[in-house]
Amino acid sequence: MQNTSQIDWDIILDNIPPNANEATVSSKFIPSLFQGLGFGGGDECPQFNTGRGADCVDFAARRHKPGESSFLFSKTNPYLLVEVKGRATNAGARINLSCGTPAYRDTQAQIIRYLLAPNCVTAQWGIITNSTHIQLFRRHGKIVIPATANLLIKKENIHGIISHIKQLIDKPPRSLSICIYNNKGGVGKTTTVINLAAILRKEGKRVLVVDFDSQADSSQSLNVSSGEVTLSECLIDTKLDIRKAVVSFSVTDRNGKTAHLFDVIPCDNGMDRFINSEFHASIQRGIKRLRDLLNIFTYSYDYILIDCPTQWLFFSQSGVYASDVVLIPSKHNGLTSLHNAVRVIRDFIPEIQKERRDGGPVALPIFFNGERITEHSRRIAEEEIDKIVSQNDQLLPYFRPKATKGNKSTFIFHLPAYASVANAAFVNLPAVFVHKTVAEHYLGLAKEYFL
Structure with a gap:
């Protein structure tokens, strides 16, 4: 041949x-x-x-x-x-x-x-x-x-x-890298990362969580500490092996048996220095460095989930640059989060696409995260989304994902809020492992977008 x-x-x-x-x-x-x-x-x-x-x-x-x-x-x-x-x-x-x-x-x-x-x-x-x-x-x-x-x-x-x-x-890659991001705080990014990782694990997938937020919310929620080397060290020293930064998130049942759930690259104290732009010069390739580090895991995991902070600076730019897709949580009763989602889709992701020159990453349709949706709040959100898509019809797939020429569907996936989700963080366990209803809803999220 x-x-x-x-x-x-x-x-x-x-x-x-x-x-x-x-x-x-x-x-x-x-x-x-x-x-x-x-x-x-x-x-x-x-x-x-x-x-x-x-x-x-x-x-x-x-x-x-x-x-x-x-x-x-x-x-x-x-x-x-x-x-x-x-x-x-x-x-x-x-x-x-x-x-x-x-x-x-x-x-x-x-x-x-x-x-x-x-x-x-x-x-x-x-x-x-x-x-x-x-x-x-x-x-x-x-x-x-x-x-x-x-x-x-x-x-x-x-x-x-x-x-x-x-x-x-x-040699097709095994993994899909997902950055959970919105340029608005309080939309449940970390909660989504942890519980999505857990439900994907329950579905038999091998998952890596990357805590790329100097606040270390994911690491603290899971009660995991740094491995043999730290993520911040790997960002600076190209000779270090990022695989040595991976730690296992495991749980112990009532009988004392330990079960591995998924892997984590925790945030560490050294990450704080990168809040200051003066330290960015010490990172070879800047916001591209995280993607370079994670490439080694392409054939090892089914999903790589990246948690990053709200502000569009080094951490969030790196997380989006390293991802294949960006999952955007929003709030139906917080119109600011809708407009911030517009900025992510219209401005930030194209900025990274221009830098990467390979067509990625891709924005996924938004979803509503938490809070009970009343008929009044739903109507207000739908009216605001109508304004958004009327001003830019290219945003339609992200805010009206099931709409077609013959179907004016206003469907947006909704992940209901439960006190049990927040409470689970205090016992360092994803809520999907202890609450059946929560697990069903996060499975719905996984099936809506990924499975």
């Missing part, structure tokens, strides 16, 4: 007309794309039925082992989906697939919908391309995130692009 280094991409790109329609791109570019990614004969299937109505993705693929039926024959358990667009429509109108364009947003929505469709539950990767642009997406549970930036294809970079995509799909 040929690899990407043996493909003459110069000739292939020269043979694709500037006004090539979808059929031309599919015939002149896609076969070489699959070949460069290491797929052989019979590994690809055109017009694969996703199982969601009449939806068909342009191509699906899965490598088959010797003795196995080819994917083209079996048409089961796809691994990679590819949605193709033309450089132009059949009528000759140019299709601009660069970021932010209507064509890009529509195609991105397509590949996400296909990856989450019933016949594609085994698919971990999706590609959108028109042979001028190309982008890879990764699926993790119910989440689909960019795995690369939306890249402009040129003769001088096509080898590197295809090689990088191949490396990713050949």
Whole structure:
């Protein structure tokens, strides 16, 4: 089988007309794309039925082992989906697939919908391309995130692009990194981190909690202390092994038996110094450093949860930079938290995306955290959200996640408040382990977004 280094991409790109329609791109570019990614004969299937109505993705693929039926024959358990667009429509109108364009947003929505469709539950990767642009997406549970930036294809970079995509799909990461953040205090960020970690553990997932808040609320709530090395030391000294900063959060039952629940990288006293911007110069790569440190855990955990403070400074910028997705708790009876969520989605996350240049992180729809929702408070919140989305329709997916052209749903996931959640912190135990109702609601949160 040929690899990407043996493909003459110069000739292939020269043979694709500037006004090539979808059929031309599919015939002149896609076969070489699959070949460069290491797929052989019979590994690809055109017009694969996703199982969601009449939806068909342009191509699906899965490598088959010797003795196995080819994917083209079996048409089961796809691994990679590819949605193709033309450089132009059949009528000759140019299709601009660069970021932010209507064509890009529509195609991105397509590949996400296909990856989450019933016949594609085994698919971990999706590609959108028109042979001028190309982008890879990764699926993790119910989440689909960019795995690369939306890249402009040129003769001088096509080898590197295809090689990088191949490396990713050949060794998919295990973890999803989640930063729980809102630029507003009192929305229950730490409580969400701890109980989400616990419920994911109850669902059989391996979880790492990173307390990247100098106030150390997560560490104190779990009553965990620093490991062999500290997080603050690892931020400064690149020779230290961050794995030695990991400690176990365990509980002991009535019979004296200890059970490991999840792992934690605690906050330590040395983190206080980084509140002062004068100390940031001692951290190589600044806000990128935390992501660098956590990369080693990519294949060790199913979920990495990052707790960080409210103010948009070093700690929170680092937490968002290190994440794949940002989960945004808000309050239905605190309109300020809604507008702060807007700032996170509209300003802060794009700021980090511009810095990272790989399409991440991605904002998830907001959820209401705590407080009983009365009909009056619900109406006020809905009116405020209507104002928000009317001023910027690109915020609709984050504040009206289930709304469609034919369905004006105002649904926002709500996590009710319970005194037992706050009280559990005093006994250093996540509430989901001792209160059935709390566990049910946090399981609902996990299923709404992740499982």
